[in-house]
Amino acid sequence: MPLPSMKDQFAALIAAPSVSCTQPALDQSNRAVIDLLASWLGDLGFACEIQQVLPGKFNLLATFGSGPGGLVLAGHSDTVPFDGALWQTDPLKLTEVDGRWVGLGSCDMKGFFALAIEAIQPLLDKPFKQPLMILATCDEESSMSGARALAEAGRPLGRAAVIGEPTGLRPIRLHKGIMMDRIDILGRSGHSSDPSLGHSALEAMHDAITELKGLRQQWQREYNNPQFGVPHPTMNFGCIHGGDNPNRICGQCSLEFDLRPLPGMDPQILRAAIMTKLQPLAELHQVKIDYAPLFPEVPPFEQAADAELVRIAERLTGHSAEAVAFGTEAPYLQRLGCETIVLGPGDIACAHQPGEYLEMSRLEPTVRLLRQLVEHYCLSPA
Known part of the structure; x- marks a missing residue:
């Protein structure tokens, strides 16, 4: 059975509620998002491993190919809470408005997984010299328990990791701690x-x-x-x-x-x-x-300016690596031995806001960029 289209995947991810919140009344399981991703990636030939982190909270690590090294495309499967009365559209329905895909998680950041799947599909019949991993974590928007569990387990991942948080397709190699x-x-x-x-x-x-x-x-x-x-x-x-x-x-x-x-x-x-x-x-x-x-800290993050991944991302995007004030899961992936950057299509200015959106003009550039990264790290590694 063929996979849904990229837009249909995007819509299905947004329609699966996965709010992560420190207030128990608002907190939700992310299992529906994990199951969607595992179903699609399993159909593409990925080996899918689902890890329960806490009751109702799960990580997914999907792997194509084998061996050391390779690339991790990573993101979180949860969203922040929302006030539906402040939205002009249904937050759990993908809606096209003025050249934007609007919906909760479109920018930050469930939509990234649909773009990653679109990027990799044409490459899967080629010989992979190093593995590709798709990582989806839980609770990034609250406790970061998913990324913490990975770091505490200490299992090495890939040689490089790209986290698709909203950066306007500019590579980020530093952020402050929280x-x-x-x-x-x-x-x-x-x-x-x-x-x-x-x-x-x-x-x-x-x-x-x-x-x-x-x-x-x-x-x-x-x-x-x-x-x-x-x-x-x-x-x-x-x-x-x-x-x-x-x-x-x-x-x-x-x-x-x-x-x-x-x-x-x-x-x-x-x-x-x-x-x-x-x-x-x-x-x-x-x-x-x-x-x-109140919570375990998120450490500050810095990836060396001369790291291979930073240089490649700068070349492919045409932008020098920058710094941001918001925190991400980057320090936890870095702790597992990955060169790590934060690089995704959304804009942080609309994250956590009513009417969150992703510019449709970013769709194809993101797919192209992710495909180039997979080709470099998995198909033709030095």
Whole structure:
């Protein structure tokens, strides 16, 4: 039975809901997307391995050919949540609007798999000297549990990996890391008329934020990379909660913040520096301070400028490799021994937005580019 057309595959992937979210009420399984891909790739002769990462969450590794080396075309099978009322079209239906394919996951990034399958089909009757792998992961939009599971298993993949996240078909070889952390301070409440009756968690948090701001200034002086649009590490105080009434000494206060380190900055060293600043405050204010990550960090990513994959991608796209501020699964694939870049047809500006789309003018250039990469790494490797 012939495979569906590229457009029909694209539409089927979008129609299979696969929201990944930290809120359980919104979180969904990605199994339907994995099963579609495994069915199509299995029909093309790929050996398909489905790995359960968590209940309802799966990775797919589909392999054509055998041996060491080869190429990995990688992406995530999940999407962010959506508010259907803000969409002009059905988010789970592929709709053509003004030269764009609109739908949830069209840009970020389920649509990439349909383009990859279109690219490889004419090559499958040729002798593969090194294998081609199609990797689809789960939960990239929340915990990155799929990519983490691969990295922790430690099984080598290919010689090179291309992640089809939205980059406007420009190769990306650097991105910042992502750390989302929390500080909980437990003081002692009391009547506000007599400060000696309690220990204010809010005043302790005030000093904690002052220390964090000092570290932010220090790190921004010490680390700078002009390849990024924002060339220094950032720290954002995202939300704070504490206390319950003006006439009570604040007994509890919590802060959640986001830190985006540059390549070369080790998240563990950054957390140790933060802890060193917080510990004296607990004694000074006679409070308990608990500091921990909200999620495991996504490390910063950097692929060497002179790597073979970077040079090939620059030649094929006509663009020098760049840096982006958003995080991807690249550091996890790199940990498995792959030269890695991020390179896909979508535009990050419309990702995570109502009306997410992929320009139809990018379809054929993406198919051509992926076909050239497969030919280089799998059909005619040096």
